[in-house]
Amino acid sequence: MGLCAGRTLSGVEPRHVKLAMVIFSGLALLPDLDYLGVAMGLPDEGPLGHRGAAHSLVPALVVGLLAAGLAPRWGVSRWRLGLVAGLVVASHALLDAMTTESRGAPLLWPLSFHRFAMPWRPIPNAPCGLAYVSPLGLRVAATEFIQFFPFLVLAFRPGSDGRGRPAKPPAPLAKAPAPLGAER
Numbered sequence: 001m002g003l004c005a006g007r008t009l010s011g012v013e014p015r016h017v018k019l020a021m022v023i024f025s026g027l028a029l030l031p032d033l034d035y036l037g038v039a040m041g042l043p044d045e046g047p048l049g050h051r052g053a054a055h056s057l058v059p060a061l062v063v064g065l066l067a068a069g070l071a072p073r074w075g076v077s078r079w080r081l082g083l084v085a086g087l088v089v090a091s092h093a094l095l096d097a098m099t100t101e102s103r104g105a106p107l108l109w110p111l112s113f114h115r116f117a118m119p120w121r122p123i124p125n126a127p128c129g130l131a132y133v134s135p136l137g138l139r140v141a142a143t144e145f146i147q148f149f150p151f152l153v154l155a156f157r158p159g160s161d162g163r164g165r166p167a168k169p170p171a172p173l174a175k176a177p178a179p180l181g182a183e184r
Contacts, residue, residue, distance in 0.1 A: 001091040002028030003155035005084050009076065021155065024088050027063060031055045031092045035128070047109060050128065051096060056109035060090035094118075099125040123147065 005028075006021035034054040038044050047053040064086025071081040093105045097118045102125045104115030124140045126132060132141075 001095075001151065002026065002088050004151050005088045007155045009081065009084060024085070027085055027088045028092055030063065030089055031059060031096075039129070047106075047113065051103060051105055051115075053106065053109045055093040055096055055105040055107075057090055057093065057107050058109065060086045060093070063089045095123060099123045101125045 002023075002025035003021050006019075006024035007017060009020055009024070031054045032050075034048070034050050034052055037048050038050050042048045044050055064082040067085035068078040068082030071078040074081070093107055096102065097105045097107070097116050098121050100121045100123065102117065102121075104117035106113045107116045108114065124143050126140045126144075127134060127137045131137060
């Protein structure tokens with residue numbers, strides 16, 4: 001989701017496209033920073049555990065507001081940047097609610113710690129930590145790659161400015177000389 005959002009917001013300059021795709025990919029992964037707390041000894045259950053408060057809609061709202069505040073510095077519409085940044089962060093929690101055998105995501109925390117799980121759950125639940133580098137983890141990675149392949153195609157498609165319009169052709173380096181006899 002972050003790759004597609006970065007591509008859409010960046011315009012046509014290759015340097016900006018790559019930077020935006022990296023930034024928005026990082027935003028899409030932001031909720032998984034809760035792994036750090038668990039790795040440092042916090043309990044995995046409750047608001048500070050994995051798929052706790054960081055997987056609610058609060059981080060998406062905070063990131064959206066921060067992005068809207070920074071938008072004028074980058075010459076982007078406040079609404080557009082804030083909305084897209086917030087949706088990218090929220091997409092993580094919503095996609096985690098679509099994983100098989102997961103405990104869901106507390107989307108409405110701090111109002112409620114009820115964990116929401118979507119009725120359709122096609123995404124396999126990935127093993128955590130170093131267990132991800134195992135036969136099961138590699139199977140999950142391959143499955144997710146196939147499931148999200150259309151988004152990779154959209155993000156890395158050539159010949160577009162990211163908004164569905166053809167990219168502008170490069171300007172000519174020098175003006176061609178006038179044909180002989182055309183001078184007046």
